[in-house]
Amino acid sequence: VLTQSPGTLSLSPGERATLSCRASQSVSSSSLAWYQQKPGLAPRLLVYDASSRATGIPDRFSGSGSGTDFTLTISRLEPEDFAVYYCQQYGSSPLTFGGGTKVKIK
C-alpha cells in the first residue's frame, strides 16, 4: 500500500511543494514513479526509478527517497503545476498507486 500525504496542498505560485509517498513495505530497487494529472487529461510521467526525471520534465521537479519513504519536490511552483500528483511502485506485483495529492492555488 502506498500512502500519499498530504491529501491536499494549498500553495502560491513561486512556493516550494513537498509531496510524500510512504510504502507499507520496502519498494524493490527504488522502483517508484511520480505522475502529474490535470483534469480531463491522461497522467504524465515526471519521475521514474525514484529520482530520474523523464524526458522533457523541467528540473524544478525532483524525486528522492528509497526503501519506504519517497518525496517529490517542486522547487518553485509555476501556474501549470497545479494538478493532482500520484506515486506508483512497480518493483513487485501488484503494481500500486498512491491515493494522490492535489496541489491547489492558495
Place this chain on the structure above:
Amino acid sequence: EVQLLESGGGLVQPGGSLRLSCTASGFRFSDYALTWVRQAPGKGLEWVSSISGSGGGTYYADSVKGRFTISRDNSKNTLYVQMNSLRAEDTALYYCAKAYTSRSFGGFDPWGQGTLVTVSS
C-alpha cells in the same frame, strides 16, 4: 512519436463481456511491457494488469484476477484486455500505457487517451 490509441469501450450490462484494444506506434513494440490502468469517475488511478514484452509474463490486480485476461499481438502492435463477468465497480476510463524503459514494467509513459467502460443495466 510514440502513440497509443485505445478502443472497444462502451456500455455493457452487469455480467457481460468486453474486449479493449490498444494500438501502438512509434516504438519497437515487442521490447516493452504494457499496462492497463483504470480511473473510475472522480477517483484515483488503479493498476489493472501488465504484460511483458514477449507476452510470457502477465500480472493482475486482485480486483480483476480470474475475470480479465491481458494479451498482446506483437505482429499487430496491439495490446488487448478481455473483460468478463463485468461489475458496476469496473466502470471507469481505461488507459493503456507503455513502460518508460525496456528493462522494467514501469513508470508508464506515454499513456493513451483512454476508453470509457460503463457497466450498468
